[in-house]
Amino acid sequence: MLLGLGGLLLAGTALADEPAMGDPVAGKKIAGQCRTCHGIDGYAKIPIAPHIGGEPASYLRNQLTAFRDGTRTHEMMSVVAKMLTDEQIEDVAAWYAYPIAMATLTADPSGAPEACTACHGVDGIALIEEAPNLTGETNIYIDTQLKAFRLGKRTHEVMSAVAADMTDAEIRAAADWYADVKLEITVP
Amino acid sequence: MKNLILMTAVGALITSSALAQSANVPSNLEKLSGFKTTGVTDFTFIEQSGDYADGIKRTLERITLPDGFKIELYAVVPDARHMAVGPQGIVTIVGTRKDKVWSVTDRNKDRVADEVKDFAPSLTFSIPNGPCFSKDGFLYIAEQNRVLLFPAAEFFYESPDVAAFNLVAQGELIPAEQESFNHTARVCKLGPDGKIYISLGQPFNVAPPENLEVNTEWGIGGMIRMNTDGTGREVYTYGIRNSVGHDFHPATGDLWFTDNQVDGMGDDIPPGELNHQTAMGQHFGHPWYGGGDTRTNEYAGQEVPVDVIMPAVDTIAHAADLGMTFYTGKQFPAEYKNAIFSAQHGSWNRTTPVGARVMVTIIDDEGNATMKPFAEGWIDENGEYLGRPVDVAQLRDGSILVSDDLAGAIYRISYSK
Numbered sequence: 001m002l003l004g005l006g007g008l009l010l011a012g013t014a015l016a017d018e019p020a021m022g023d024p025v026a027g028k029k030i031a032g033q034c035r036t037c038h039g040i041d042g043y044a045k046i047p048i049a050p051h052i053g054g055e056p057a058s059y060l061r062n063q064l065t066a067f068r069d070g071t072r073t074h075e076m077m078s079v080v081a082k083m084l085t086d087e088q089i090e091d092v093a094a095w096y097a098y099p100i101a102m103a104t105l106t107a108d109p110s111g112a113p114e115a116c117t118a119c120h121g122v123d124g125i126a127l128i129e130e131a132p133n134l135t136g137e138t139n140i141y142i143d144t145q146l147k148a149f150r151l152g153k154r155t156h157e158v159m160s161a162v163a164a165d166m167t168d169a170e171i172r173a174a175a176d177w178y179a180d181v182k183l184e185i186t187v188p
Numbered sequence: 189m190k191n192l193i194l195m196t197a198v199g200a201l202i203t204s205s206a207l208a209q210s211a212n213v214p215s216n217l218e219k220l221s222g223f224k225t226t227g228v229t230d231f232t233f234i235e236q237s238g239d240y241a242d243g244i245k246r247t248l249e250r251i252t253l254p255d256g257f258k259i260e261l262y263a264v265v266p267d268a269r270h271m272a273v274g275p276q277g278i279v280t281i282v283g284t285r286k287d288k289v290w291s292v293t294d295r296n297k298d299r300v301a302d303e304v305k306d307f308a309p310s311l312t313f314s315i316p317n318g319p320c321f322s323k324d325g326f327l328y329i330a331e332q333n334r335v336l337l338f339p340a341a342e343f344f345y346e347s348p349d350v351a352a353f354n355l356v357a358q359g360e361l362i363p364a365e366q367e368s369f370n371h372t373a374r375v376c377k378l379g380p381d382g383k384i385y386i387s388l389g390q391p392f393n394v395a396p397p398e399n400l401e402v403n404t405e406w407g408i409g410g411m412i413r414m415n416t417d418g419t420g421r422e423v424y425t426y427g428i429r430n431s432v433g434h435d436f437h438p439a440t441g442d443l444w445f446t447d448n449q450v451d452g453m454g455d456d457i458p459p460g461e462l463n464h465q466t467a468m469g470q471h472f473g474h475p476w477y478g479g480g481d482t483r484t485n486e487y488a489g490q491e492v493p494v495d496v497i498m499p500a501v502d503t504i505a506h507a508a509d510l511g512m513t514f515y516t517g518k519q520f521p522a523e524y525k526n527a528i529f530s531a532q533h534g535s536w537n538r539t540t541p542v543g544a545r546v547m548v549t550i551i552d553d554e555g556n557a558t559m560k561p562f563a564e565g566w567i568d569e570n571g572e573y574l575g576r577p578v579d580v581a582q583l584r585d586g587s588i589l590v591s592d593d594l595a596g597a598i599y600r601i602s603y604s605k
Contacts, residue, residue, distance in 0.1 A: 036536040037536055047286050075370045075391060075392055076537070079537065139286070140332070
């Protein structure tokens with residue numbers, strides 16, 4: 001419960017410190033094309049899509065831009081992002097940054113994966129702007145992303161190095177840890 | 189006596205070195221392969237009544253069907269994907285795109301499941317989307333990059349420790365660097381030749397040129413088949429984008445399969461596909477064709493280097509035709525004999541959503557196929573999905589089951605005059 005509140009506070013702080021540039025009301029309309037997979041409030045409807053409600057707007061903007069530019073690729077997202085203008089990306093990022101993501105951790109926190117917690121938190125609510133929340137993501141999603149970093153299919157100055165040294169078993173254990181934390185997304 | 193026969197069958201399996209010896213065996217699989225206990229004793233049981241089930245039942249009141257048919261909730265099954273009905277009718281095994289496989293049991297045979305619990309809870313699964321049974325009761329589960337084999341699964345599934353073996357060991361279905369999460373819902377079925385047929389989607393919207401060689405070699409963007417001891421693997425089908433449903437015609441034995449087509453070319457092109465394969469090695473057009481006879485932008489103007497089989501049915505664009513089964517039961521009217529029941533998952537990137545329904549395809553004496561809606565109503569007036577059908581399977585009484593991974597449910601459709 002304490003950890004859950006911590007996540008709530010951090011999410012609130014992030015929003016207050018760096019207000020999103022985009023217009024969340026316009027973004028919600030654009031999100032009509034996202035909701036079949038990611039849900040209108042960012043709680044995903046299908047396992048292959050991550051929960052994006054309450055992520056930092058900057059993270060969402062960076063990922064959409066990377067999909068559009070081809071520096072990150074995904075069969076569906078590359079198609080979707082190609083059709084978005086800069087302004088639309090800012091707006092839809094502002095919309096999905098607006099809800100609050102809250103984690104409820106029931107496991108013993110000492111079991112959290114050491115390589116991940118400094119940025120992604122013990123409960124998966126990210127502690128820095130640049131990192132996404134991992135709370136409640138499908139374990140196979142996290143597993144797939146870590147393997148993509150390890151293979152170089154996806155690159156990031158920190159994550160590429162972290163994943164490079166992880167075994168398949170360590171990747172799955174980290175994925176299972178965050179997948180098992182309960183996520184709630186609420187729209188204020 | 190029954191147990192003795194089962195144990196003999198299992199004993200024969202263990203002596204097969206192809207199954208017993210494989211690299212990279214996870215510890216619990218090793219234990220289960222040796223008939224040892226893993227210490228895992230807890231099942232996860234899914235509540236079958238209450239508010240959640242009632243909500244699904246309310247949705248089903250909206251679903252329209254031809255006269256005489258009705259649809260009812262059969263089971264609450266989280267993330268329900270492809271289904272395999274046990275040959276003795278004891279259990280239905282249901283895959284997911286997560287890490288669980290569910291066993292669904294209707295103990296009192298009132299045609300509503302009484303118990304849903306996880307199958308083989310001591311094993312770590314990765315996208316165990318595709319279960320299939322052989323006629324003699326061997327269960328196969330096709331995962332992201334592994335295929336497991338469970339002898340006498342209808343007998344063993346009641347225990348957490350179920351005998352389990354590698355058919356294709358971890359990392360040997362496709363090269364690890366080709367692994368993805370999307371387009372990795374594998375489907376398996378046993379063919380009339382006794383071989384197992386497994387679809388392997390390719391992970392891109394349009395397969396890039398640099399992948400075509402590895403795809404052709406491994407059968408990625410295709411269908412592979414092998415003997416049920418894991419030997420004799422070969423590529424049976426080429427030129428698939430992402431097939432998530434196949435079955436064999438009960439009379440001709442031909443392979444029919446659905447294939448999801450290219451996105452980003454507009455709301456109304458290219459069409460989805462239902463395909464009919466008549467010989468090994470046939471090519472169905474991807475990546476030169478994006479669906480039907482629509483050429484992809486990426487390969488526009490290029491000479492197509494293969495002979496391409498065009499679809500038996502062009503389906504509505506982006507509806508996402510997934511699981512399918514031929515109907516061989518006696519419960520439904522005669523027109524449905526040897527018809528295909530298939531699921532459309534529903535579109536994700538079309539201005540107005542289409543799909544989210546069960547289709548039926550009638551094949552005439554000349555082999556011409558005609559598809560029409562059979563059960564629909566899962567898209568509400570706001571264009572929101574109330575359910576997304578994934579797969580269709582037939583029960584022994586001739587009714588059919590439909591899985592839904594959005595609602596997390598299995599429905600049963602039955603007929604009475």
